[in-house]
Structure formats: C-alpha cells, structure tokens
Amino acid sequence: MDLAAGAPFLRVTGPGGEPLPWVVVRAPVxxxxQHVRLHDLADEGCRFVGATSHLGFPGAGFRDERDYGLLCEGWLHCFRDPDRFLPPNGPRVLVSESDFTDPLRVDPRRIHRRPVAHALPAELVADVVxxxxxxxxxxEAKNWPLAARCLRRLAAETGLRVLVVDAPPGAGSLPGVRSSGPLEWPSLLAVIAAARCLFVPxxxxxxxxxxxxxxxxxxxVVVNRSILGGWQYVNAFTGAFFDGVDDVVPAVLGTIGAAGGPRSWFTAHHGPARAGARVLRLLRSLDPSLPALSHVLLAPDPGPPKRSAPGTR
Structure with a gap:
C-alpha cells in the first residue's frame, strides 16, 4: 500500500477496490x-473516522482549529494511552496504517532474486541502518539528535557498519558512520534487507x-521505548527497545545475536487482511448497512474528478 505522505484523506474500499462511504482523516486539514475536498466528500455522503498517522495528531499541538471529535465518528489509533491524544467520543481500535504493510509485496525472497547487475554497492551494505x-x-520526526549520538557510540564501541539513509546535513561528519541520500523504495528495501537490524530512535x-x-x-528492529506508534511490533521475536545512549549498544548487540523471526511474527499478526478486518469491525459498529466483506482496505483519496476543458470530451 503506497499512501501519499501528508495527504489528509484515505478512502475505505472493499478487498477488490470498490469504494465504501467512509473516509479516513489521517492528518490536520x-x-x-483540503478544506474544499472535505466539504465535497461530506456532500457525497461520506462519513469520517480518524487515524493517528501524523505525529501526535489529533492531540494538542498537532492539529488545526477543527474539532476532530465532532468530525470523526471513531478512531484508528497507535497510542499506548489513547485518552491522552484522542477525543473522548466514539469507538477506537488499535490499528496503524503500517499494519497494512503487505508481506507478499515486501518479501526478502523478491529482493534476493534481483539480478546481479542490480546488487547493492558496498557503501550501502551495513549492519545497522x-x-x-x-x-x-x-x-524532528525521526529524532535525529538522539540518532546521531547513538550511531556515533555504536560505530565507536562495536565495530559494526553503520549507515544513515536520507542523511541530514552533517551526518557525514560522524566518525565511522556512512551516509547516503534518499533512495527509491525498491533500493531502500534492498538496503534494509541486507542489514542485521533497523535502528528507530x-x-x-x-x-x-x-x-x-x-x-x-x-x-x-531496535526501537525507542518512547515511540508513539510502532511499539506494538517490538517483542522477543522482532527486536528490542532502548531508552537512550547508555543502553543502545547492548540493545543492538542483543538484537543482532538473537534468533528471532520478525517476518513470521508480522505475518501472523498484521498485513492487509488482518488490519482490514479490525477496521471493518469498527466501521460495522457505526454502520451496520455495510456489505458483507471479509475486510476493508485503505487507498489514497483520488481527489475531485477532473473537469474537461470547454469544447473537449
């Protein structure tokens, strides 16, 4: 699922892409x-649920002046403490957009079958990415200040190959840390697939x-214990939490040395069908008239239909 970053609206569809009368609001309008599009969707008869996909939205400081508790009838959320961020009304379900990541599309076997001519250059092969x-x-969202301190310590104390993708200015000055610019999605997946862990501060x-x-x-994965969303992915099968610079080295070394089984765990708990079934249960509690479906999917809102220029058809 390739959803447009920053776009505030997602359409809810059936498994075959058939549109349903529900729209997900995933960021401030x-x-x-965006305001015009919101009114157009309401005029079409759409109803709205919210999703916590943008920083701490809809918590204080992460929204505009709109009352999202009135607009959204329910919430797909990622928070450990949803009462801290969400309006008090409406049903809630612990579902993130990232839960819809499709293991059939993001598959290491597909990455490893790439032709030799497309093999990664040596400078993009790393232990920690x-x-x-x-x-x-x-x-700010990726917490670069903490990342820089942690990666510097990892490079100095472990001898692991450390790589920053889509590196901020100045990243190249970190001793022992390599950096690259932004990568196309297939290349980014190849870099991650070749790594021994992903570092998420x-x-x-x-x-x-x-x-x-x-x-x-x-x-x-090695993940900041304080992360707003994604904490639910971290367990003995998938990786470890860390709290700061002082415990990042044992967290990374312990994760790299563990047997694990990240893909098997994710496939057993998430993916489009599982996440879509949870969303469907929430929507059906609000709209019993929905058709008989196994699950729903989320798709980028296509926007208003394009009007033909005068004299054309």
Missing amino acids: VTRA HVSGAEPWRQ AVLDASPRVLAEALCLDVP
Whole structure:
C-alpha cells in the first residue's frame, strides 16, 4: 500500500477496490484545497473516522482549529494511552496504517532474486541502518539528535557498519558512520534487507512504515521505548527497545545475536487482511448497512474528478 505522505484523506474500499462511504482523516486539514475536498466528500455522503498517522495528531499541538471529535465518528489509533491524544467520543481500535504493510509485496525472497547487475554497492551494505530525512520536520520526526549520538557510540564501541539513509546535513561528519541520500523504495528495501537490524530512535512517529517493512524483510528492529506508534511490533521475536545512549549498544548487540523471526511474527499478526478486518469491525459498529466483506482496505483519496476543458470530451 503506497499512501501519499501528508495527504489528509484515505478512502475505505472493499478487498477488490470498490469504494465504501467512509473516509479516513489521517492528518490536520490545513490548506484551502483540503478544506474544499472535505466539504465535497461530506456532500457525497461520506462519513469520517480518524487515524493517528501524523505525529501526535489529533492531540494538542498537532492539529488545526477543527474539532476532530465532532468530525470523526471513531478512531484508528497507535497510542499506548489513547485518552491522552484522542477525543473522548466514539469507538477506537488499535490499528496503524503500517499494519497494512503487505508481506507478499515486501518479501526478502523478491529482493534476493534481483539480478546481479542490480546488487547493492558496498557503501550501502551495513549492519545497522537508520532511515532519517534531510528536511527539518523529518529530522524532528525521526529524532535525529538522539540518532546521531547513538550511531556515533555504536560505530565507536562495536565495530559494526553503520549507515544513515536520507542523511541530514552533517551526518557525514560522524566518525565511522556512512551516509547516503534518499533512495527509491525498491533500493531502500534492498538496503534494509541486507542489514542485521533497523535502528528507530523516533518518538514522534505514529505509523512507522519502515519499521513494518523491516519486519517483513525478516530484519529485527531496535526501537525507542518512547515511540508513539510502532511499539506494538517490538517483542522477543522482532527486536528490542532502548531508552537512550547508555543502553543502545547492548540493545543492538542483543538484537543482532538473537534468533528471532520478525517476518513470521508480522505475518501472523498484521498485513492487509488482518488490519482490514479490525477496521471493518469498527466501521460495522457505526454502520451496520455495510456489505458483507471479509475486510476493508485503505487507498489514497483520488481527489475531485477532473473537469474537461470547454469544447473537449
């Protein structure tokens, strides 16, 4: 599922892509075009549920002036303590967008079958991979200040090969840490599949798709214990938590040395059908008229239909 980053609306569909009269609001509605689209969807008869996919949305400081408790009849959320962030009304279900990551699409066997001509260059092969971002908001969401301190210690004390993908400015000055620019999605998956663990120091991340993708690639994860979303993926089969610079080295070394089984665990608990069945149960509690389905899917909102220019058809 390739959902448009930052777009506030997702359409709910049946398993075959047939549209249903429900829309997911996954981020603040801030631009004029977004406000117009919201009114258009309401005029079409759509109903709305919210999803916690944007930082701490809809908590204080992460939304616009709109009352999302009135707009959204229920919530798909990622929080340990949903009462801290969510409006008090409506049903809730612990489901993240990243739960819809498809293990059939993100499959290490597909990565390893790539032609030799497309093999990774040596500078992109690493033991520990961290995916960051050059833009300031991505640095905040990915917690680059903590990441830099932790990666410096890992490189100095373990001898592991450490790589930052989509590195912020200055990342290249970290001793023993390699960096790259942003990668196309297939190349990013190949880099993660070749690693021994994915390092995720983020706190303000509500739906860390890269975390779910690493598990589908059978790569364990080391995750900040304070992360908003994705904490539910971390267990003895998938990786470990860390709290800060002082315990990151044992967390990474313990994760790399463990037998694990990240892909098997993710496949048994998540994926489109399982996540979609949980969402369907929530929607059916609000709308008993929904057709008989096994599960639902989420798709990017296509926006209003394009109007033909005068004189054309």
